[in-house]
Amino acid sequence: MIYFLEIIAILLYNVFMEKLGQILIKTGKIDQQTLENALNEQNKSYRLIGQILIKMGAISENDLINALSKQYDIPVIEDISEIPAECLKILPRKFIMRYGVIPFECNExxxxxxxxxxxxxxxxxxxxxxxxKDVKPYLMNESTLASLINNYFPETIQQSIEKSNITFSEETDTTEIHSTVYDLKSEASSTPAIVITNTILENAIKSDASDIHIEPQKNAIVVRYRIDGVLKDVFHIPKVLIGAVTSRIKLLAGMDITIQRSPQDGALTLKYGDEKEISARVSTLPTLYGEKLVIRIIDRSKVMRGLEELGFSENNTNLIKKYLAYPSGIILVTGPTGSGKTSTLYAGLNHINNQTLNIITVEDPIEYKIKGLNQVQINPKAGLTFASALRSILRQDPNVIMIGEIRDLETAKIAVESALTGHLVLSTLHTNSAVASITRLIDMGIEPYLLADTIRLVIAQRLVRKICDNCKSSYNISEEEKSLLNLENDVMLYKGKGCSKCMNTGYKGRTVISEVLEIDDELKKSILMRKSETEITLLAHNNGMKTLAEDAKEKVIKGITTIDEVSKVVDFKILKTLNEIESKRSISKPEITALEESYGDNVEKERSNMSRTTKRQPSIMIVDDSKTIVVMLKALFESKGFKVYCSYNGKDA
Structure with a gap:
């Protein structure tokens, strides 16, 4: 009898409750015409009116869930940070996946x-x-709920296989499958291979992964995503599918599927959504249990970000923009692999990219194709190296040259020559600090006087994960953290609790930690005098440069990132060291002044000696209409002790 009355109550409620479309009109989300268009579409497709309105772009998922909340009188919950393990055991996994429902809080x-x-x-x-037990329902928008469920039940690949109604035997002998090219292509084109590959790629793009790792293990294939610089296990695939999956991806990337015992490289382009186009680089590596694949995802929309969006401080951003406006000189970006150097270079090029400039880049490889740039791909097999490409570029009337990386002395020399002859040069180096780039180039064989004349700015950087804004919470700083940050007063710090939007990591997105070295007149003197890396660092810091550790400290205090995160890439000991040096300087200022004066006396003595010996110097005049040739010969003869006069035409000579 009770069950019958419940049915009657539900029927009466459905008859008299307000329609979804009317709620959306009342709340100003849609108008009557939009509703009528959606209803006409519903008559053709028999889909739910809310889903039709979302597809039309008339409302968002949040608009729909809020309207449904009013319609059914069920509260909305925007996010769930963590689900206790005992709640996850209440319902079977298949039930959760089928109905899109998950318990998130429970008691007796x-x-x-x-x-x-x-x-x-x-x-x-x-x-x-x-x-x-009593059950209390809550509503959540579909995308957020799907992400939440996927965090706790991530085997989405296996679900896709199950939906395809195709089964695989674990005992299948895959050695015969690979016997011919025909079989390989057939296997790669099979429905499960397509479903699995598409799911791997789609989930990676949705998760903002930068890399996909497909790793064959003894009993399964492990799929991992690199998200915000950290690898995360996503799901496992039955080992029997290794041939199908690798062959499918290799076909898409234009690779030879018959070659399985040698590394290969390939590329593919994906279309995600209506307009978004994403490129990917694929590399294979033969391992004990089969071919390991790494897919590097290159989202072109991300490269259009400005310097501010990368996370540079206002002061550092202004410095970078200042020297990007210079017509000549060298701007270097330094840091280890994966520190975001290429992104910074592209952001700089985007800032100055316009029709009045001829910008040419030399890259290995070209990661992003940018409108308005002339991009050159290095090809060592064809003899096209950084150095050989640069020689050709100088004959192409460039204004700005971007060199992917200065790897050797020859490339470094041409970069310096390019800057001396009126070109702005942007490039990268692998060094631990901004000042270390100067000493590295000198160690390579570049003369200090050439560096002092050409280097304008050096940017050292690291990437760290940002705290997730959705689950950020504050806490009182500990004594250990105060000591690490070299703080005297208590401050509030922040961390992420972990939620569905950040895959329970507490982090979402990355930001840059940087130090920007401006080569002013004092630093030029230090370079000419071959001062040590430590001396130049102290001088730069005294002139206003913030070190990596200081920039990291500032971002921790502002709640952008955490101490744990920045400690992986920055040594905070330098904060105490700098303070100690500053305090010693204030005590022994006369000694510092005397030391500086002695350096000045030495400089004057050198100048005096040079003026006396100049009278006895052999002299030579170089005349050529090529500025590059003149600069090269001038440097050569000066190194041999000649007094060099230059001219670019016979009449002036």
């Missing part, structure tokens, strides 16, 4: 569940009957 008497579709409200009674 009550269970709270979240779902995105109120049409499944009848399962509340089923759960109450099965558990003997």
């Amino acid at each position: 008497k009550k269970i709270k569940i979240v779902l995105s579709d109120p049409l499944y409200l009848d399962i509340v009674k089923n759960i109450e009957f099965a558990t003997g």
Whole structure:
């Protein structure tokens, strides 16, 4: 009798409750015409009116879930930071995946569940009957709920295989499958191979992964995503599918699927959504249990970010923009692999890219194709190296030259010559600090006087993860953290609790930690005098340069990142060291002044000696219409002790 009355109550409620479309009109989300268009579409497709309105772009998922909340009188929950393990055991995994419902809070008497579709409200009674507990439903938008479920039940690949109604035997002998090219192509084109590959790629793009690792292990294939610089296990695939998956990806990347015992490289382009185009680089490596694949995802939309969006401080951003406006000189970006150097170079090029400049880049490889740039791909097999490409570029009337990396002395020399002859040169180096780039180039064989004349700015940087804004919380700083940051007063610090939007890591996105070295007149003197790296660092710091550690400290205090995160890439000991040096300087200022004066006396003595010996110097005149040739010969003869006069035409000579 009770069950019958419940049915009557539900029917009466459905008859008299306000329609979804009317709620959306009342709240100003849509107008009557939009609703009528959606209803006409519903008559053709028989889909839910809310989904039709979302596809039309008339409303968002949040608009829909808020309207459904009013319609069914069910509260909305925007996010769930963490689900206790005991709650995850209440419902079978297949039930959760089928109905899109998951318990997130539970005790001895009550269970709270979240779902995105109120049409499944009848399962509340089923759960109450099965558990003997009261069930309280909440609504969440479909995308957020799907992400939440995927965090706790991530085997989405296996689900896709199950949906395809195709089964695989674990005992299948894959050695015969690979016997011919025909079989390989057939296997790679099979439905499960396509489904699995598409799912791997789509989930990676949705997760903002930079790399996909497909690793064959003894009993399974492990798929891992690199998200914000950290690898995360996503799901496992049955080992029997290794041939199908690798062959499918290799076909898409234009690689030879018959070659399995040698490394290969390939590339592919993906279309995600209506307009978004994403490139990917693929590399294979033969391992003990099969071919390991790494797919590097290159999202072109990300390269259009400005310097501010990368995370540079206002002062550092202004410095970079100042020297990007210079017509000549060298700007270097330094740091280890994966520190975001290329992104900074592209952001700089985007800042100055316009029709009045001829910008040419030399890259290995070309990661992003940018409109307005002339991009050159290095090809050592064809004899096209950084150095050989640069020689050709100088005959192409460039204004700005971007060199992917200064790897050797020859490339470094041409970069310096290019800057001396009126070109702005941007490039990267692998050094630990901004000042170390100067000493590295000198160690390579570049004369200090040439560096002093050409280097304008050096940017050293690291990438760290940002705290997730959705689950950020504050806490009181500990004594250990105060000591590490060299702080005297207590401050509030921040960390992420972990939620569905950050895959329970507490971090979402990355920002740059940087130190920007401006080569002013004092630093030029230090370079000419071959002062040590430490001396130049202290001088630069005294002139206003913030070190990596100081920039990291500032971002920790502002709540952008955490101490744990920046400690991986920055040594905070330098904060105490700098303070100690500053305090010693204030005590022994006369000694410092005397030391500086002695350096000045030495400089004057050198100048005096040079003026006396200049009278006896052999002299030579170089005449050529090529500035490059003149500069090269001038440097050569000066190194041999000649007094050099230059001219670019016979009449002036």
